[in-house]
Amino acid sequence: xxxxIEELYSLTNEKGPTHARxxxxxxxxxxxETVGRGKTKKIAKKEAASKMMRYFxxxxxDIHPHEWVMKQFNELKKQHFGLNVE
Numbered sequence: 134x135x136x137x138i139e140e141l142y143s144l145t146n147e148k149g150p151t152h153a154r155x156x157x158x159x160x161x162x163x164x165x166e167t168v169g170r171g172k173t174k175k176i177a178k179k180e181a182a183s184k185m186m187r188y189f190x191x192x193x194x195d196i197h198p199h200e201w202v203m204k205q206f207n208e209l210k211k212q213h214f215g216l217n218v219e
Contacts, residue, residue, distance in 0.1 A: 141205065142178055160185045162209070163202040182213045 169180025
Protein backbone atom coordinates (compact mmCIF):
# COMPACT_ATOMS: atom_id res chain seq x y z
CA UNK A 134 0.00 0.00 0.00
CA UNK A 135 1.44 3.36 -0.97
CA UNK A 136 0.64 6.75 0.48
CA UNK A 137 0.76 10.05 -1.40
CA ILE A 138 1.88 11.60 1.86
CA GLU A 139 5.53 10.58 1.23
CA GLU A 140 6.06 13.43 -1.21
CA LEU A 141 5.19 15.91 1.55
CA TYR A 142 8.50 15.29 3.29
CA SER A 143 11.87 16.60 2.28
CA LEU A 144 15.33 16.40 3.75
CA THR A 145 16.27 20.05 4.28
CA ASN A 146 19.54 19.77 6.18
CA GLU A 147 22.12 17.23 7.27
CA LYS A 148 25.10 18.14 9.41
CA GLY A 149 27.73 16.76 11.73
CA PRO A 150 30.37 14.06 11.40
CA THR A 151 29.43 10.70 9.89
CA HIS A 152 29.21 9.01 13.30
CA ALA A 153 27.00 11.74 14.80
CA ARG A 154 24.77 13.10 12.03
CA UNK A 155 21.79 15.35 12.67
CA UNK A 156 19.02 15.41 10.11
CA UNK A 157 16.36 18.03 9.46
CA UNK A 158 13.14 17.05 7.67
CA UNK A 159 10.37 19.38 6.56
CA UNK A 160 6.73 18.28 6.39
CA UNK A 161 4.54 20.34 4.05
CA UNK A 162 0.73 20.22 3.98
CA UNK A 163 -0.82 22.92 1.81
CA UNK A 164 1.00 26.12 2.75
CA UNK A 165 1.97 24.92 6.23
CA GLU A 166 5.52 23.70 6.89
CA THR A 167 6.89 22.13 10.04
CA VAL A 168 10.47 21.06 10.72
CA GLY A 169 11.75 18.11 12.72
CA ARG A 170 15.30 17.28 13.75
CA GLY A 171 16.88 14.06 14.93
CA LYS A 172 19.78 11.62 14.88
CA THR A 173 18.07 9.67 12.08
CA LYS A 174 15.87 10.70 9.16
CA LYS A 175 13.05 8.64 10.65
CA ILE A 176 13.20 10.51 13.98
CA ALA A 177 13.34 13.88 12.20
CA LYS A 178 10.40 12.92 9.97
CA LYS A 179 8.30 11.76 12.91
CA GLU A 180 9.00 15.00 14.81
CA ALA A 181 7.95 17.06 11.77
CA ALA A 182 4.77 14.96 11.50
CA SER A 183 4.01 15.43 15.20
CA LYS A 184 4.37 19.19 14.87
CA MET A 185 2.03 19.15 11.87
CA MET A 186 -0.51 17.15 13.88
CA ARG A 187 -0.33 19.68 16.72
CA TYR A 188 -0.81 22.52 14.23
CA PHE A 189 -4.08 21.05 12.94
CA UNK A 190 -5.33 19.88 16.33
CA UNK A 191 -4.81 23.35 17.80
CA UNK A 192 -6.53 25.06 14.85
CA UNK A 193 -9.63 27.03 15.93
CA UNK A 194 -12.90 25.29 15.09
CA ASP A 195 -14.18 28.22 13.02
CA ILE A 196 -11.37 27.73 10.49
CA HIS A 197 -12.17 24.99 7.98
CA PRO A 198 -9.11 23.88 6.04
CA HIS A 199 -9.44 22.90 2.41
CA GLU A 200 -10.63 19.32 1.85
CA TRP A 201 -7.28 18.31 0.31
CA VAL A 202 -5.38 19.52 3.37
CA MET A 203 -7.65 17.50 5.65
CA LYS A 204 -7.15 14.40 3.47
CA GLN A 205 -3.37 14.81 3.82
CA PHE A 206 -3.73 15.37 7.56
CA ASN A 207 -5.74 12.15 7.92
CA GLU A 208 -3.12 10.23 5.90
CA LEU A 209 -0.46 11.64 8.21
CA LYS A 210 -2.36 10.32 11.23
CA LYS A 211 -2.75 6.87 9.64
CA GLN A 212 0.84 6.54 8.51
CA HIS A 213 2.66 7.82 11.57
CA PHE A 214 0.30 7.22 14.44
CA GLY A 215 -1.87 4.29 13.35
CA LEU A 216 -5.05 6.33 13.75
CA ASN A 217 -7.92 5.44 11.42
CA VAL A 218 -9.93 8.48 10.46
CA GLU A 219 -12.72 8.63 7.91
